[in-house]
Amino acid sequence: MTSMGKTRRMMAAGLSGLALALALTAPAHGTPGATEQRAAGQGATEQGAADAAWRGLGWQLAQTGTDARFRGLAAVDRATAWAAGSKGTVLRTTDGGRSWRNVSPPGAGELELRDVEAFDSRRAVVLAIGEGEASRVLRTDDGGATWTESFRNTDPRAFYDCMTFFDQRHGLAMSDPVDGKYRILSTRDGGRSWAVLPNEGMPAALPGEAGFAASGQCLVSAGERDVWLATGGGATARVLHSRDRGLTWTVAHATIPAGDPARGVFGLAFRDRAHGIAVGGDYRADQPSPHAAAVTGDGGRRWTAASAPPPAYRSGVAWLPYSRTAALAVGPTGTDLTTDGGRTWRTVDTGSYDTVDCTRDGACWASGEKGRIARLGAR
Template identity: 50%
Template sequence: MTTAGVWLALGLALGSADVKWEPQTSGTTVRLRGVSAVDARVAWASGDKGTFVRTTDGGKTWKAATVPGAEGLDFRDVDAFSERTAYLLSIGAGDQSRIYKTTDGGEHWTLQFTNALPGAFFNAMAFWDEQHGIAFSDPVEGQLVVITTEDGGATWKPAPSGVRPAALAGEAGFAASGTSIAVHGTSDVWFGLGGSAARVFHSANRGRDWSVATTPMASGEGAGVFSLYFWSPSAGIAVGGNYKQPEVATGNVALTLDAGKKKWSAPAGNPPHGYRSCVAPLTRERRMWLLAVGPTGSDVSKDAGRSWEPLDTTGFHAVSTPPRTRDTAWAVGEEGRIAKLVAAAPAPKQP
């Protein structure tokens, strides 16, 4: 029996969080891997075959399109700032790792960055604000590759070799949802790795120097840290596990209270019920909840990640909530799947 099945047998019914996923029509059938909610009206998503989709009416309608010249690219990450402005990151070896930007709602795209470093493979990007961003690649010659922008992506500058963080043999990042990197405030940034070790790197000065700490997350082939979120400069969460064993509910969540500098610990309560590729906050009942999604379903935590309850068994790759309000969420997945989180109808009273 799966972990979700065990919990159900114990009476923890799916949907017990009083919220549910409501399917929406994306206008595409490609695999969607990235999503970025701007507010209650505007959200963007990205995926395979150079595809992006956008809504400006809360998901009632989505418009799907392809970035010209990018039909062969896989956009694993999207970071949006308005209904007009968004960045896309494509993954892949060599020049398939690219960053595009639009300022007119996707009518036109500017190719801002094309990787030219042999062996590099970019995983994800994040932004402190619309002008200042950072992206990272798998290691090249034992060092992780980091690029930053201070001018809205007009220029992306590589970190000098002397300040690039050193990786262990067999260590690499994951591009499952574009959230293996996280930022907070104006200068803190973290990114998570897996493979030979499940570690998290942290910089408090936009990548000028780094610290690293080992987590209790699963490690090995296909395993590690897949997604990060920090709700303060010191408190944060990592989710992941082993994507090759999606039903396994061990080694898939870790918490830190010291900015991830030295200590990450596994929570004592029930973990998410399987490998999870993305985590995001949700404001509910005037409190912060956390949502985690993966191919076997989604989970919610009402206590800052210390314990989890299953929400739904529908598979998703990524989830996002609006940064100012966090009062709704969109999740994306296979075959153009998009769903919006809405309040569930109250259970009927027993006679």
Template identity: 45%
Template sequence: MMTGAIWLATLLSLGSAGMKWEPQDSHTTVRLRGVSAVDARVGWASGDKGTFVRTTDGGVTWKAGTVPGAEGLDFRDVDAFSDTTAYLLSIGEGDKSRIYKTVDGGEHWTLQFTSSTPGAFFDGMAFWDEQQGLAFSDPVEGRFLVIATSDGGATWAPLPAEAFPPALPGEAGFAASGTSIAVRAPRQAWFGLGGAAARVLRTTDGGKSWSVATTPLATGDGGGVFSLLFWSDTDGIAVGGNHQRHDDATGNLALTRDGGKTWSVPPGARPAGYRSCVARLPGAPGPTLVTVGPSGSELSVDGAKHWTSLGTPGFHAVSASPTGKRVWAVGDAGRIATLQRAPAPSPPTPSPSRPRR
């Protein structure tokens, strides 16, 4: 059996020209917005109308389900830890912002959190481990709203408002893929915003205090930070742009080398348009990154210096397993695909030789 490291090295040696998205049947037609790859065999995805889907065989078969009582909710984020344990976050004003958890593979779901704060709109969640995590909302009356759990979601409590700098007028987060919030052990976390400025808030003490930095990503109506990813304590990427202009690459990528204190646009090419999610293939050189959006997807094997198209159709979210052996992406109409090696072209059949005279 090919190990994750060997599979990844083989995949990357081919370059993006040797890679393609292989469609899989999700057994649902709803729009899927969240995805979480646990390992090469186990993955979860989430979407509209209270929908979740799960695979335990690498996507050969997916089983779709609906969370009871959540049929009217849009699950933009899923964070999974095994074939049995996963969290779902739904978006919306008022009590539409909720968090559910299952520990039996989706057979039963526990409603852990329902927003009761007027004006709140939760955008995403992220977990340091199965017990400790954060979820963030759009600012409410000029103050940021972040809730935390340390007991596997049994209780969620807001972090002190005074821990945060003031929000800007009209500032908001984006729930396009549930990945505009990121964490890194043991105590680091970041979440991104848009509007008048495309800013990233950062903590290094588990949420006790937060600082803020401005990124060069797109601003204005529909513009900002849509996805964050860190592969070390210092190195990370922010992708986004303007979700109202899918083919516009303006302000769609920035990198940090100091843990999010400062952000800059790297030299070289960028993804072809607005991008709603980015994932990294762990263990790969470069590092190797995959970014997706409604207009298409790209691969970079050199840490975002160069990008090569993986073609269309587009996706809303992408996730790579911890070993990098499995990458899934999800999108409209129940679309799920996994990144695979394209079959090598068959050598031409030699023409039969003619006898000499």
């Protein structure tokens, strides 16, 4: 396909300027097994395209009518996205972010909603976090007009942090360690019912280790069976990986510093089964985060520190559509862009966001404190 033909096709799909620029530099027939040398050469081209495109782009804030903090975000396509946050608040857009409708579950005002997974404009699952019965899962099949509680935690030792779905039926949620191991909850019917998985294949947790319910990205999946779990708080930050939907796990040490309850890996993003990015640091505003990002090219068996990481703590990360090497990371002090697969980052925005998500058809959203939800668009 010629460059001009590809341009017309992408513009017809309504892609953002940045995704379009990156798409034009991507190979016409890329595969997940592309060599690092090829990725490096492409990355140099993408960096120039991304820099040029970003000068005309930025986060466009929406009027949400709430001061809730939205740490949960699910981008479905360029028209539809869901956000879940404090005070039991759920918002939904079906017009590309121009307007957001409050579709919060009735009576959920005391719940802290930290994750949302959406399948389309009508079906979504939200996770409430907290000790004991504060951890719950609710599902809607009618765009938020009605909600059904499908899980309520009755174990006072459990504290659920994140969830992920492999497809429209199979998903997992994770709790901080119970009896020395992370607890995994599984659904096979799209979140309508849940069951705790056996923990024989789960490695022991480190003393003080836990997950961070900061962005809905401490548990992420890629493909039909692979899932990764991010940790912090222990002596070292770790990333656990399962190839069988949470039954058995391997563990790898990440390069992001831990050793304190406020430090570790806060967010993960995998663009396929091999290539992933981890972000985190120390969430305390008065503490530095000098090694806030790491990358893997082998499914999480080994992690390498970013040579030029984000300058501060970051809680959310997402791969940009139509690019094999570009991604965004967000946190309370700004947004950073990488065009070389996470090895180097540069700050492109100083607004506060907790999480970020992009769609396959070229739209990106971010959300955070004080009702902030934004879509990437022309300045």
